Amino acid sequence: MATAIKVEHVSKRFTMSYHRTMKQMAVAASKGNKVSETFLALDDVSFEVEQGQAIGLMGLNGSGKSTLLKLVQGVMRPDSGTVRTRGRIAGLIATGAGFHPQLSGRENIFLNAAVFGMSEAETRRKLDSIIEFAGVGKFIDTEVGHYSSGMGARLGFAVAVHVDSDIFLADEVLAVGDKPFRQKCMQKIDEIRKEGRTLFYVSHSAGSVRRVCDRVIVLEKGVLGFDGGVDEGITYLHYDDDDDSGTEESLGADI
């Protein structure tokens, strides 16, 4: 099997500012107080993914999952280390990312598809199917700025799944959609798996990770804490003890 993603000794540092205005910063600095602090959102992370593997990327809020996905997608660069990927990458890593709020849903489909490397002709060919999948109905010609967060996620996911990608990144795709849409997304993710495409699936739901993934990577405060089997990863996180009724967990079980 060929390697699809190779992450080697990757670190990413962010700066956290304690003050919002220049004046506040100047006052704090004159008193000798700290005005900002840098911290490692990712700290020397290394792993390899074989083509066709489905990775469940898990960890507590703020552990660095989205940051790692952004590095894999290439929209952000590591401060040190390397990220190498093979093939076309698509996915939804942030609700509404890449959408222009003053353009309509239809216009944003073309914009977003172009960002993923789809030609205008390819987008036109797939347009009806994308609109149908998004299921935003008559709102397709409304400004995206007026969409609910769920509608924005539906549109973003609809475009992403229509890209012929080798690697699919899904960050919290099931967090904002309603139940019928989440079921549709899970079916699509199953198709992506069957087609032998590589999947990176970020989720807090043990049920859906079990359903979709064959390997789990756990981040803990930016450090790779666990890399191995799905059940072992979920046990490592103690996510089996949770009461997930009414959330993605129950969805993972009932579809």
Ligand SMILES: Nc1ncnc2c1ncn2[C@@H]1O[C@H](COP(=O)(O)OP(=O)(O)OP(=O)(O)O)[C@@H](O)[C@H]1O
């Ligand atoms: N652009 C940025 N500038 C400064 N800090 C950032 C930036 N992006 C992320 N962070 C910080 O980096 C840390 C990791 O964030 P990240 O979004 O990767 O976590 P996550 O594991 O995806 O969290 P969640 O489960 O809540 O989605 C957090 O402390 C976050 O506040």
